[in-house]
Amino acid sequence: MIQVLHLKKMYGNKTAVDDLSFNVEKNQIYGFLGPNGAGKSTTMNIITGCLSATEGTVSIGGYDIFEEPFKAKSLIGYLPEQPPLYMDMTVKEYLSFVAEAKKIKRVSIPSAVDSVMKKTSLLNVQNRLIKNLSKGYKQRVGIAGAILGNPPVVILDEPTVGLDPKQIIEIRSLIRSLKENHTVILSSHILAEVNEVCDRILIISGGKLIADDTPENLTSKLANGSELNVSVRADISTVKSVMDDLQSTVSSKPLTVTFNSTDEISSFTIPFQDEDNTLKGHDIRDDIFNAFSKKNISILEMNLKKATLEQVFLELTSASGEEWEVITDESHF
Amino acid sequence: MKAIFKRELTSYFNNMTGYIFTAFTVFIIGIYVMYYCLKNGYPYFEYVVSNVEFFYLMTIPVLTMKVVAEDKKQRTDQLLYSLPLSMKQIVLGKFFAMAVVLFLPVIELLILPPILNIYGDIALGTAYSSIFAYYMLGLALTAIGLFISSLTDNQLAAASITFVIVLASYLMTGLSSYIPGDSFSSYISFAVIILLACIVIWFMTKSKAASLIIFGVAEACLLLFYAIKKTAFEGLIHKVISGISLFDKADNFFNGIFDLTGVVYFLSVIVLFIFLTIQSMEKRRWS
Numbered sequence A: 001m002i003q004v005l006h007l008k009k010m011y012g013n014k015t016a017v018d019d020l021s022f023n024v025e026k027n028q029i030y031g032f033l034g035p036n037g038a039g040k041s042t043t044m045n046i047i048t049g050c051l052s053a054t055e056g057t058v059s060i061g062g063y064d065i066f067e068e069p070f071k072a073k074s075l076i077g078y079l080p081e082q083p084p085l086y087m088d089m090t091v092k093e094y095l096s097f098v099a100e101a102k103k104i105k106r107v108s109i110p111s112a113v114d115s116v117m118k119k120t121s122l123l124n125v126q127n128r129l130i131k132n133l134s135k136g137y138k139q140r141v142g143i144a145g146a147i148l149g150n151p152p153v154v155i156l157d158e159p160t161v162g163l164d165p166k167q168i169i170e171i172r173s174l175i176r177s178l179k180e181n182h183t184v185i186l187s188s189h190i191l192a193e194v195n196e197v198c199d200r201i202l203i204i205s206g207g208k209l210i211a212d213d214t215p216e217n218l219t220s221k222l223a224n225g226s227e228l229n230v231s232v233r234a235d236i237s238t239v240k241s242v243m244d245d246l247q248s249t250v251s252s253k254p255l256t257v258t259f260n261s262t263d264e265i266s267s268f269t270i271p272f273q274d275e276d277n278t279l280k281g282h283d284i285r286d287d288i289f290n291a292f293s294k295k296n297i298s299i300l301e302m303n304l305k306k307a308t309l310e311q312v313f314l315e316l317t318s319a320s321g322e323e324w325e326v327i328t329d330e331s332h333f
Numbered sequence B: 001m002k003a004i005f006k007r008e009l010t011s012y013f014n015n016m017t018g019y020i021f022t023a024f025t026v027f028i029i030g031i032y033v034m035y036y037c038l039k040n041g042y043p044y045f046e047y048v049v050s051n052v053e054f055f056y057l058m059t060i061p062v063l064t065m066k067v068v069a070e071d072k073k074q075r076t077d078q079l080l081y082s083l084p085l086s087m088k089q090i091v092l093g094k095f096f097a098m099a100v101v102l103f104l105p106v107i108e109l110l111i112l113p114p115i116l117n118i119y120g121d122i123a124l125g126t127a128y129s130s131i132f133a134y135y136m137l138g139l140a141l142t143a144i145g146l147f148i149s150s151l152t153d154n155q156l157a158a159a160s161i162t163f164v165i166v167l168a169s170y171l172m173t174g175l176s177s178y179i180p181g182d183s184f185s186s187y188i189s190f191a192v193i194i195l196l197a198c199i200v201i202w203f204m205t206k207s208k209a210a211s212l213i214i215f216g217v218a219e220a221c222l223l224l225f226y227a228i229k230k231t232a233f234e235g236l237i238h239k240v241i242s243g244i245s246l247f248d249k250a251d252n253f254f255n256g257i258f259d260l261t262g263v264v265y266f267l268s269v270i271v272l273f274i275f276l277t278i279q280s281m282e283k284r285r286w287s
Helices: A040-047 A069-073 A091-101 A106-119 A135-147 A165-178 A191-197 A215-221 A236-249 A284-294 A309-319 B002-014 B017-039 B045-064 B069-073 B076-082 B087-119 B124-151 B155-176 B183-205 B208-228 B236-244 B246-254 B260-286
Strands: A002-011 A014-024 A029-033 A055-060 A076-079 A153-157 A183-187 A200-205 A208-213 A227-233 A258-262 A265-271 A299-305
Touching: A002 A040, A014 A040, A014 A055, A014 A208, A029 A040, A029 A165, A029 A191, A040 A055, A040 A153, A040 A183, A055 A069, A076 A135, A076 B076, A091 A106, A091 A135, A091 B002, A106 A135, A135 A153, A135 A165, A165 A183, A165 A191, A191 A309, A200 A215, A200 A309, A208 A215, A208 A309, A215 A309, A227 A284, A236 A265, A236 A284, A284 A299, B002 B017, B002 B087, B017 B045, B017 B087, B045 B087, B045 B124, B045 B155, B045 B246, B069 B076, B069 B155, B076 B260, B087 B124, B087 B260, B124 B155, B124 B246, B124 B260, B155 B236, B155 B246, B183 B208, B183 B236, B236 B246, B246 B260
Parallel strands: A029 A183, A029 A200, A076 A153, A153 A183
Antiparallel strands: A002 A014, A002 A055, A200 A208, A227 A265, A227 A299, A258 A265
């Protein structure tokens, strides 16, 4: 649906987007991630025709955004980072203006405006001036403007910024419902949101594409961050001896065990690799359980913390030279 | 274009600008009609028009300052760019909206001559051609203001610069008589004008090389021309200044001449500045 090829954008001498290429398939939700200044908004502005590119091409549904801008733009609904609202208009007036500018037929404008207001729950503020609305409502007016006229491609730059939790849930479900007949690209700082909503994730950093995959694949491929947290009622030396036995009999790989002691409870963390520990026929969790139960030590808690998108994001973006630091306060033995 | 036009036009009446502009101009027209036509009994409606013209100095900057600058400030330009509209449609929509606002007080001017004609003998031809010139002058100044507004996102700056330019254009002919008319002074004046123009180009393009080349070539041509035909420079600066002065062109109409070259000149200025506005807005997408 969207094809971006060797896109490059220079601001003076600064390269904002550097040789970016990706494809966006139909009826999927794409999450666009990257640290601040990675070139997310620039890329979105270029795709929507708001900015020109220094090099490269963007085609929307087969139309080149630079060669046939009208046809390409009529396929897109765009919500920029700051919703582009005319403060002196009411919600209904504004949406009617956008509808007319999008060349929706005159007779169907009222129904089109009504239907987007219903979708974004704006009906009760439709006759209020936009400047008097709260940030969340303004954001929703922006989203309503973007999805007006059912464009096949909807591009949303940080759509849930400034919304309260209830509104965030509403907007997320709205975005999910768009999937049926729209292709959606959204950028967000909230990784949980991207993880929840998106079918595919594009991570860019320093203007370059560094990942293009499904959230599941990304987290499992880069699952170095998975950890097994175990709490047992025993002192440190007992735990050490049990774990030492475990290492010699069960796994050839030495396990780094980090360890905290409070009262009589010891807890430790084992780096947990899915392929190492479960796929080869046995699960290290069974071994740990058996080892401790043999010694009559009760396991109070055993919890597998899967790698989150945050970790994947940090890993990927720090690998490409960004300044990110993971802080741990655990001591190792 | 129609959507932009409608939105711009309503925006003038969603806040005070449109009302204040219309009320102020109508009030000024009233004062001059009372003074010239009612109190002193002059049958010359063009006196009214030529005096009202002066107030473009105040009204044009107010009318044009927000037209593009506010879009940039509020980031609504991103909406306009992402809609399936061409830059030409956007700029023309905005210009025509201003043209309509500008026309509202003109309606009063159009109604007055026949009414006054009941009580005396008004030269209707001169009256109406003056009103026509008044409106055309307004459109030309509006186009200039539109262009200035597209250069900045600061409305106050846009209004100030537009004011200075309209003022300069108003005073230009009068001030130019202080420049000596001999050929060497004309040459120096043109050289200074080229220098100023190149400084403006440098500021706008941020390209030292391009502005230096233009400066060099233009000064060389000027020098060459001066060396070949010195006599042609005699009084040339005065001719050029009165030739490009918009207010001078309108004066011909007020003196009872329907000056076709004036009409062409007004139209050229309008088209030129609309074109420049489109370019300046396109440039924003490229920077």
